Amino acid sequence: MRAFFYRLNTARGSRGLSLLLLLASLLLPSLSQAAVIEGVRVWRAPDHTRVVFDFNGPMQHKLFSLQNPERIVIDIEAAKNQFDLSSLDLSKTPIQRLRSGARNKKDLRVVLDLKQAVKPRSFQLKKHGGKPDRLVLDLYDKAITTEKQIEVVQPNAKRDIIIAVDAGHGGEDPGAIGPKxxxxxxxxxxxxxxxxxxxxxxxxxxxxxxxxxxxxxxxRKRRNIARDMRADLFVSIHADAFKHPSASGASVFALSRRGASSETARFLARKENEADLIGGVGGVSLADKDDMLAGVLVDLSMNASLEASLKVGQMVLDSMGKIAKLHKRRVEQAGFAVLKSPDVPSILVETGFISNPKEARRLATSSYRKRMARQIFKGIDRYFNSQPPVGTYLAWKKNGSRPQGDGVYIIAEGDTLSGIAQQHSISVAALKKANKIRGSTIRVGQRLTIPSS
Ligand SMILES: [Zn+2]
Known part of the structure; x- marks a missing residue:
């Protein structure tokens, strides 16, 4: 290269040289520094397969599919592969094998030979939270239909109380990491x-x-899954790390829309909300654009569910206090994204600090996990026994043979007012009157009062 510039120098003078050197210094690093694949992981979820490529820096990629046979091709500019693709466990995935090869001398082509057709989607994640630059490839199964099944709620049945249990983190996002x-x-x-x-x-x-x-x-998807389950309560289970290894004790959090109630609450909420950046939600900004949070009606149900969240949270906290040290004696509040469900009471339970060696040791044993689960459930059970939702077995047990009064119906996708009215043997007019509905618009997740006929 030096000789080349020297010759140019003699031919065109020193001004030309400095310009070329400047150009060279701008271009050369990108030419010489290939993006290198240093690791690949495969995660299988119920409806899709995720393949994650770790890179040593930012990269540019293009993705396309080919048929007969089915293949996914990823072209990465100026890149190399240092990972043994044949070492991946591809059982239970639609991928037959992964292979790579050089293309145009400097580019890299990665090919996924498939067992069956999939719907691919790819995005990149910037270096964050100890994770390198990543290319994420999601292969959605085609066989599963996206149509939601409409559950029919039996109005007079002594239905079960549904608890959505959410194990925090997962896959690409390991959460906090403790000793050993x-x-x-x-x-x-x-x-x-x-x-x-x-x-x-x-x-x-x-x-x-x-x-x-x-x-x-x-x-956000976790909240939606809980809503689709028609959960009466959403419980997210965690065991986070704190800046100081001495921090210890269990805690329970509910949503705050104003601000965090303590420094720990603020710290943990920020860490938890970052999970999407680490776990990989491509193209979705962390800013919560939840349109459902806009309306006044939603505001009201949010307040109602927040009140319920605080109540059940306190009972869970008190119950955990029987076997564990508590970090705070009251339910703390912070802006956890996972708790922002307008109509499902939601709590986040920190079972202990994994960063505390003593607590980590306990959390690693199955006997302690069992006791912890028992105390969490005892708190939940105490809450629902004190105020069982109408139409549930617990309410029936509590009220005995007394009439239960008005029922509640939660609207699911595909529901219509006339359908709901028919199901409950009442008129559409009576249903609209009981719920002060003027037009015919209803929304998924909305709670309707079913007047006793
Ligand atoms: Zn966590």
Whole structure:
């Protein structure tokens, strides 16, 4: 290169040289520094497969599909692969194999040979929170229809109280990491499964896991899953780290729309809300553009569910206090994105600080996880026994044979006013009157009063 510039120098004079040197200094780094694939991971979720490529720096990529046979091709500019693609476990995925090769001398082509057609989507994540620059490829299964099944709620049934149990983090997002590489995502999964098992063993309750395996779900999606379950309560389970390893104790959080109630609350909310950046929600800004939060009606139901969240949270906290040290004696509040459900009471339970060696040791044992799950459920059970939702088995048990009065129906996708009225053997007019509905607009998640006929 030097000889080349020298010759130019003699031919065109020193002004030309300095311009060329400037150009060269701008161009050369990007030419010489190839983006290198240093790691690849595969996560299987119920409806899609996620492939994550770790790079040593930013990269540019293009994605396309080819048929006969089905393939996904990713072209990455000025890149190399240093990872053994044949070492990946591809069982339970639609991928037959991954391979890579050089293209145009400097570019890299990665090919995924598929067992069946998928719907691919790709995005890049910038270096963040100890994770390198990443290219994320989501392959959505085609066989699963996206149509939602409409559940029919039996108005007079003694329905179960539904608890959505959300194990925090997962997949790309390990959560906090404690001593001996103890990962929050695994600890909270074990506690969540145990909690769900205990809840399901009691008549009148049904627990459903929001996350059922080791994969990441965006914070907003977690709320939507709970709403789709028609959950009476959303419980997100965590075991976070704090700046100081001495910090210890369990805590319960509810949403605050004004500000955090303590420095720890603010710190943890910020960490938790960053999960989408680490776990990978491509193209979705963290700024909450939740249009559902706009209306006055939603505001009211948000206040009602916040009040319920604080009540159930306090009972869970008191119950956990019987076996664990408490970080704070009251439910704390902060702007956790995962708790922003307007109509499902939601709490975030910190089972302990994984950054505290003593608590990490306890959280690593199954006996402590079981006891922790039991105390969380005891608190939940105390709350629902004190005020069981109308139409549930618990309400029926509490009220005995007394008439229950008006029922509540939560609108699901595909519901119509006439359909709901028919289901409950009342007229559309009576239904509209009881709920002060003027037009015919209803929204998913809205609670309707069903007048007793
Ligand atoms: Zn967490």
């Amino acid at each position: 590489r103890l990962r929050e995502k695994n600890v909270v999964m074990a506690i969540s499964k145990e909690l769900a098992r205990q809840i399901n063993s009691v008549k009148g309750y049904k627990a459903k896991l929001v996350r059922s395996g080791d994969y990441y779900i965006g914070l």
